[in-house]
């Protein structure tokens with residue numbers, strides 16, 4: 001029914017517009033292609049200097065390079081993003097290794113993923129549920145079983161790929177004995193935390209979908225979502241894989257979307273040391289920052305910037321203080337400045353103004369914007385919701401958190417930026 005409705009919309013558009021249906025579709029596809037990338041990390045070749053030290057109680061300037069200069073063009077964002085990616089790996093999440101050897105299968109009911117690297121191998125799988133109609137379908141990867149509104153996803157015409165991240169990074173282990181497919185490959189003493197391991201698993205599912213050809217699922221039309229701890233994982237997955245067209249973290253709390261500098265000071269919110277200690281979600285290196293987040297060279301508004309200009313819909317719950325929604329609103333407002341600078345403001349949405357306080361409930365308020373997001377970013381139909389609905393009780397103010405302004409970035413080529421320092425990033429296989 002939804003596919004038929006979409007077809008009707010296209011027909012109506014075609015009737016209103018003298019151009020052919022194909023021309024409209026091509027234009028929409030070009031717009032989408034500009035946002036997503038063919039590869040996981042377009043900045044893997046960018047040089048990144050050493051980690052800056054020094055405390056700053058305000059949010060770091062997303063547009064200022066490690067060498068102190070500011071970017072001036074949209075093209076400069078590629079290597080500035082790589083700096084943020086690298087600093088986030090070093091200090092918050094741990095290393096995401098380069099793609100290992102990946103193989104697997106995709107069917108209408110499931111995906112198998114086989115990974116191997118330097119003689120070690122592991123496998124995991126995911127369940128597939130198709131929407132009505134005929135494929136190939138866009139799809140949303142649902143991290144963990146909690147609370148994702150799979151009915152809305154399917155009603156919008158996207159398949160659901162249910163992925164159990166615990167098979168890739170188990171909870172309940174000591175940091176020096178991590179378990180799961182990621183750690184089978186990279187060692188149980190890897191300093192990479194579970195969120196990044198889960199995110200790596202999402203990327204390997206995408207590898208398999210893309211390798212399989214578009215018989216069942218469309219590898220260039222994939223989203224990711226999850227709630228709570230799996231919202232943290234969905235957030236990290238979207239930030240660290242530029243092939244993901246739509247990221248929808250739900251009620252992710254401390255260690256997810258909310259600014260790390262805000263968690264310890266937000267009334268009732270989970271503290272950084274609590275999130276660090278509850279499970280090995282964050283990387284081992286984060287232990288240095290749990291009581292001094294002002295020393296972090298990055299914050300999550302910049303991880304949101306890593307998702308820009310791709311589709312992002314952040315959902316939060318203002319009724320449970322533990323979930324740090326006020327810090328979440330600041331992250332979204334700060335990250336939106338990157339979207340704005342890149343000319344993609346309508347691609348980020350945030351919504352915490354909801355009635356039902358149950359953690360990970362499927363909320364009626366989110367149905368329409370979620371459907372709109374799937375249509376815009378996974379089906380090339382219309383634009384994203386482009387809304388910011390922040391609950392008054394948890395409305396943070398960006399102005400108190402920044403001392404930088406948002407530049408007008410030129411459309412042209414790259415500028416400035418010395419290339420000193422070590423080249424690093426996703427080229428190495430080591431995670432410790």
Ligand code: MCU
Nearest residue numbers: 228229230251252253254270278
């Ligand atoms: C919001 O995510 C977590 C939270 O960080 C934990 O402290 C709490 O125990 O569980 C939440 C969650 O995953 O709930 C299902």
